[in-house]
């Protein structure tokens with residue numbers, strides 16, 4: 001098999017690891033046209049949008065994660081790119097202006113440390129032989145050696161271990177081979193220690209598979225809070241699991257089950273899982289940017305977010321005593337609690353009111369829709 005054929009398989013395989021978008025299924029970012037089939041949009045740590053070659057070093061895997069299209073029981077074509085082969089392809093795309101960075105992951109091919117070594121070799125070739133100084137996101141395999149973690153944070157711009165499930169009990173439903181505390185959490189902790197010692201900024205991110213283990217949103221939110229406060233996580237991503245089992249039409253006996261990202265969005269249950277993912281991203285923003293604590297996030301009796309309304313609106317509707325807010329006196333985080341006002345508008349309000357007291361006229365000059373805000377603010 002030539003490099004292009006391998007690349008086709010391994011870049012297609014990498015689409016299951018999102019870690020770069022907060023969009024609904026049919027928006028760009030999850031789907032790619034033929035021309036950009038190896039290339040994904042992403043947001044860099046400085047906020048710039050860019051395009052990455054997103055690829056697996058190998059789709060061979062000895063693990064058994066039930067949600068994963070490459071687990072050891074799947075009957076799929078298995079391929080591996082050699083480190084120099086992958087580095088050369090990347091540099092060709094980079095010099096052609098097609099990509100600015102690399103997102104490199106891999107199935108666990110024979111052993112954790114051998115897999116890490118192969119990925120690290122690819123990154124070393126890029127950094128040392130090709131003098132590539134741009135963005136590299138490197139997946140770290142849970143349970144790898146301290147030496148591999150140390151090397152990874154020295155070489156990469158961003159590293160990540162996918163947490164997959166919010167706790168050990170939920171992960172055990174997805175895999176008997178993966179270990180939550182000793183494997184995943186321990187590796188996240190070590191990454192956090194090693195990244196403090198490197199001179200460049202090396203961010204750490206992670207990703208949940210949402211809905212594969214029967215977990216509630218409350219469990220995911222609790223784990224999210226712990227990851228942000230305890231391990232200085234740069235970002236957390238939420239990837240809706242699309243189980244073939246929830247599709248109305250069952251495949252013929254003996255045929256391969258469809259992979260989750262290939263399922264057409266026909267059933268309302270399938271759409272609901274993407275809305276759930278979207279609500280978790282909104283909650284994530286409330287925790288990271290809006291000053292909400294995890295205990296303030298409104299949940300229903302079964303510990304789930306509303307699919308119908310965004311969590312900030314739900315909070316506002318159940319806190320009538322907080323409103324109407326005096327917009328001329330409230331602090332930044334109080335202003336952020338007003339539905340319809342985000343960080344950009346809140347900063348504009350604080351700046352503008354230093355020059356003149358806000359009223360109905362000058363507040364609409366800030367791009368705010370006064371009619372929609374009138375029940376929440378006092379001028």
Ligand code: SF4
Pocket residue numbers: 061062063064065068069070071072106107108
């Ligand atoms: S370790 Fe990764 S590639 Fe292997 S089965 Fe689990 S999720 Fe899939």
